[in-house]
Amino acid sequence: MTAFAEVTALSAYVDAVAGVRRRAGAYTTNLFVDPAAVERWILGGALRHAELEGTSLFLRRDRWFQHLYVSAPDPEALAAALARPEVAREGLLTVDLLGSQAAAGQLAVPFAANGFKPYATLRRMVRVAGAQGASEEASPAGTAAPEDVDAILGLLEASFDPLKEQLPSREDVASAVGAGQVLVARSGEALGGLLFFETTGLTSTLRYWLVAPGHRDRGIGAKLMRDYYRRCPAVKRFLLWVIDSNGDAITKYHHYGYSPDGLHDLVMITEGNPQ
Amino acid sequence: MKSVLEILNGIRPEFDFSTSQAFIADGMLDSFDLLTLVSELEAEYGIRIDGQAIVPENFVSIEAIEGLVRKSVRP
Ligand SMILES: CC(C)(COP(=O)(O)OP(=O)(O)OC[C@H]1O[C@@H](n2cnc3c(N)ncnc32)[C@H](O)[C@@H]1OP(=O)(O)O)[C@@H](O)C(=O)NCCC(=O)NCCS
Numbered sequence: 001m002t003a004f005a006e007v008t009a010l011s012a013y014v015d016a017v018a019g020v021r022r023r024a025g026a027y028t029t030n031l032f033v034d035p036a037a038v039e040r041w042i043l044g045g046a047l048r049h050a051e052l053e054g055t056s057l058f059l060r061r062d063r064w065f066q067h068l069y070v071s072a073p074d075p076e077a078l079a080a081a082l083a084r085p086e087v088a089r090e091g092l093l094t095v096d097l098l099g100s101q102a103a104a105g106q107l108a109v110p111f112a113a114n115g116f117k118p119y120a121t122l123r124r125m126v127r128v129a130g131a132q133g134a135s136e137e138a139s140p141a142g143t144a145a146p147e148d149v150d151a152i153l154g155l156l157e158a159s160f161d162p163l164k165e166q167l168p169s170r171e172d173v174a175s176a177v178g179a180g181q182v183l184v185a186r187s188g189e190a191l192g193g194l195l196f197f198e199t200t201g202l203t204s205t206l207r208y209w210l211v212a213p214g215h216r217d218r219g220i221g222a223k224l225m226r227d228y229y230r231r232c233p234a235v236k237r238f239l240l241w242v243i244d245s246n247g248d249a250i251t252k253y254h255h256y257g258y259s260p261d262g263l264h265d266l267v268m269i270t271e272g273n274p275q
Numbered sequence: 276m277k278s279v280l281e282i283l284n285g286i287r288p289e290f291d292f293s294t295s296q297a298f299i300a301d302g303m304l305d306s307f308d309l310l311t312l313v314s315e316l317e318a319e320y321g322i323r324i325d326g327q328a329i330v331p332e333n334f335v336s337i338e339a340i341e342g343l344v345r346k347s348v349r350p
Contacts, residue, residue, distance in 0.1 A: 021326035032306040098307070128289045201302030202290060236289045237302070263307060 003086035004048035004059055010039050016049055016056040017071045023054065024073040028107065030097050031058075031069045044171065055081035062169075063162050065092040065269075079110035087114075088270075094119070094163050097266040104266040116268040120164040120243055124265070125250075125258040127238040141227035144182040144194070149174050151191045152182060159210055164243060164267055168196075168207070176207075183227050185220045187212070195224040197232075204232050206240040209249070225256055241265060279340045282315050296336045309334055316340070322347040 007013050014035075021027055041047040046061045055072040072078035081087065095116060097107040108118070144152060153173050160167055168176070176182050176196060185193040193211035197204055206228070211220045232238075240258065242249050277285075283292040283304075290303045298304045304312070312334065313324050324347045333343045 018327055021329070024326050027326045199302070201297075201300060203302030203305070235302075237287070 002048075002089065003050040003052060003084075004057075004090070005050070006045060007042050007047040007049045007058070010035060010042060013038055013042070013047070013049070013058070016051065016058075020054070020056050020071045020073055026074040028072040028075050028078050028110075029070060030095060030107065031071050032098055033069065040171065040175075044169070046169075050086060052084050052086060053077050053080040057081060057087065059090060059093070062167075065094055065163065066090060067166075068093045068095045070095075075107075075110050079113055082110055082114035082116075092270055094267060094269045096166070097268065098263065100262055101264045104264045108266055108268060111268050115271050117271060118266060119269045120161075120245075120267045122164070122241045122243050122265040122267070123260050124263040125240050125242060125253050126261040127253075127256065127258040129236045129238070141183045141185045141195070141223045143180045144177045144184045146174065146177060148182075148184060148191065149177055152177070152184070152194055152196075155191055155194060155210060155212060156196075156208060159213075160208070163269060165208075180231075183224050183231075185211075185224055187215055187220075193220045193224055195228050197228060199232060199235060202234065202236040204235040204238050206238065209240075221252065277319055279316075279337050279344070282312065282319060283337075283340075286311055286315070292337065298335055299331045300335075304334055312340075316344055316347075320344055320347075321349055323350045 017029075017031060038047065041060050048059045048061075050057050054077045055070060058069040060067040060069070070078055070081070072081065087093075093116075095111060097104045097111070099107065108116075149170065153168075153170055156167055156173075173182070176198070181197050181199065183195040183197075184191055191212065192215045194208065195206065195210075196208040197206050199205075209221060209224065211224075238258070240253065242253060280292055283290075286308055287303060292298065292303065295301045295303060309329060309331075313329060316322065317324055322344060324343065328343060328347070333339055
């Protein structure tokens, strides 16, 4: 028997979070999720909820593991909830703790006390439009077509660790392709590279920028980046998250005018073999 | 005392907040900005904003934020 039950409506999710906030002293959360994404998870039957020790815990199924989101009245209640056997029974869990480096470290304490280990850290980088960066000339990159969805997902899964990078589901990729938010560079029949972004009004987030191994350092990434900027003339703020140890990508992002804004994401996972 | 507009300009100087009535949908404030904004409003106006009131609807425009400030208690 599991304490976790499927969430079937967005209102149930909103009520669970608001209920904890009402009772909160030192409200503790890692729930910074766009409601549209929550709605997609609910529709896909991927989100479950349990209320333990006054804390709302949400589990989102992803590939062979689950993402944990918490909404707790204070760190002590969170620690008590994480210590419950219902949580340990759920297998491999990953949690993203966001904030300044100090705040993320503080949030980590109840997790570290309950078997979670640091796995990666990411930093957010920002570019304000008009900062130095790629010139915005036309380029041969183009938008992905619906028949590219599997190849896009394949390239992402072969290159990134889903425990660190929050990889999209097939439905997420299909919807981004439909919205014209995946740019691709082709190499014959195959995909040579892709740039996956999400624009909301004046802000655009670069989700993934990737060139197939063997095709790197030949200007393909540059073409994708130029095409991205060209397609976002109204955007004022460009954001992205990058793994701290990915020095090569960080150098290139600096080259395109991005700089760290002080926000960190500490990824922790429960013990055990990640794969 | 700083106005709400001045506080917003301090957080996100790249945007013109006087021209929008939909800060979230227009991509001018995200959930992290909301937390920064809440602590700056609390410090500037000496108020305590209830956790329950930290929902996007209360941050869509200058008027909505001013309304939230008026409703929030002084500790
Ligand atoms: C990051 C990645 C997409 C870049 O693609 P790429 O095709 O190798 O990059 P390019 O050769 O086009 O170089 C991109 C730009 O960086 C510049 N650059 C390359 N090396 C550089 C260096 N050491 N310092 C500064 N700039 C550098 C290039 O000159 C080019 O700029 P330009 O537009 O002014 O010409 C690719 O290396 C990759 O797939 N890496 C693995 C996945 C990854 O880490 N993605 C990013 C995290 S999501």
